[in-house]
Amino acid sequence: MVSDALTPERILEATEDVLRRYGPAKATVVDVARVLGVSHGSVYRHFRTKAALREAVTQRWLNRTSEKLASIAEDSGSAEERLGRWLTGLFEAKRHKAGDDPELFATYSVLTGDTNTVVDRHIDDLTGQLARIIEDGRTQGVFSSDSLGSPAETAAAVFSATARFHDPAYAAEWSKPGAEQDFAAVRALIVRGLRA
C-alpha cells in the first residue's frame, strides 16, 4: 500500500506513472492497481470503465496547459500584446511538453485521438480565452470590429490558423530549425489581420 485512502486523484497519479512506463498500448488497469497495491476491482469502483479512466487522466493533462494560459487571457493591458503572448505561450507549452518527455507526449497524443469529448471541451476552453482577448481588443479599439464576425467566430479562426503550432499531429515539426520563425510569421500575419 502506497498511502491511506484510495482516491480518484491517487488513481490518476498511478495511471500517469503506468502510461509513462508502458505507453498507451500496453498500459492495463491491472498495472495501475498493482502500482497502488490494490485489486483491479477497486479501481473500477472509482472509474466505470478503462475509457473513463483514460478520459480523466487526459483531461487532467490538458488542463495543466489551459490553466497556464488563463492568466494571460484574464490580464488587463494591451490586447494585442496579450494575444501575442497567449499564442506564443500556447506554442511554447506544447513544444516543451513534446520536447521534454517525447514518450509521454506521444502517449497523450494517442489518448486525445480516442477521447473526443474531452478534447472538444479543451478546445472550447482555449477558444473561449482567445475570444476574451479579442473582445478586450475591440473594446480598446486596437482590433477591428467590422468584417470578421463575433469574437467567438474570430477566435475560432485564429485557433484554426495556428493549428500547425498546437495540434499534436504536427509535433514532429516543432523541433525543426525554423519552426520558431514560421510561427512568428503566422502570428504576425494573424495579428495584422485583426488590427483596426
Add this chain to the structure above:
Amino acid sequence: MVSDALTPERILEATEDVLRRYGPAKATVVDVARVLGVSHGSVYRHFRTKAALREAVTQRWLNRTSEKLASIAEDSGSAEERLGRWLTGLFEAKRHKAGDDPELFATYSVLTGDTNTVVDRHIDDLTGQLARIIEDGRTQGVFSSDSLGSPAETAAAVFSATARFHDPAYAAEWSKPGAEQDFAAVRALIVRGLRA
C-alpha cells in the same frame, strides 16, 4: 494483355486501379502485374522498388491538384481576388477528392505519409504559386511590402495558416456543417493581414 507496350503510364494506371480496389495495405506488385497481364518481374523493369511505384502514383495524384491551381496563380488581374480564388480552389479540390471517393482518398492519405520527398515537392510547388500571387499583389500595391518577410516566407505562413483546410489529417472535418464558414473566416483573416 490489355494493350500493346508496357509503359510507366500504363503501370501507374493499373496501380491506381489496384489501390482503389484493395487499399494501400493489401495492394501488391503481383496484383498490378496481373491487371496488366504480365509477370511482376516486368513491373520491376520500370520501377526499381514498390516504394518507387507508390511515389510515382502519389506524385501523379498530387499533380492533378497543383495543375488546376497553377492557372489561377498565373492569371493576370487583382492579386487579392486571385488569392481568395486560389485558396478556395485548394480547399474545394481537396474537399471534393475526399468527399467523392473517400476510400481512394484514404488510400492516398496513407501513401503521402510514406512518401515524404514527393509531398515536400508538392508543397514547394503550391507555396511557389502562392508566392507568385503575393509578389504580384505587392507590385500592384494591394499587399503590404513591410513587416512580413519575402513573398516566399509570407507564402509559407499563408500555407501554414490554412493547413486545417488542405492537410489530409483534417479531412474528416471538411464535410462537417460549418466547415465552409470556418474556412471563409480564416481566409478573410489572412487576406486582411496581407493588405497594404
Add this chain to the structure above:
DNA sequence: CGGATGACAGATATTGAAATCTGTCATCCG
C-alpha cells in the same frame, strides 16, 4: 455496512508457424 477482493466470462492481444510478397537473376523468346 461500506468498501475491497478475486474468480469468472467474454473480448482483446500475443505469438509463432505457415503463407504470401518483394526484389533478383539466370534463362528464354521473338
Add this chain to the structure above:
DNA sequence: CGGATGACAGATTTCAATATCTGTCATCCG
C-alpha cells in the same frame, strides 16, 4: 539483342491457438 519470364531467398503478413485483459459480481473483512 532487348525485353519478358518465373523460380528462388529473405522479408513481411496472415491466421489460429494461446494468453492476457476488461468489466461484473457474489463473497469476504474490519
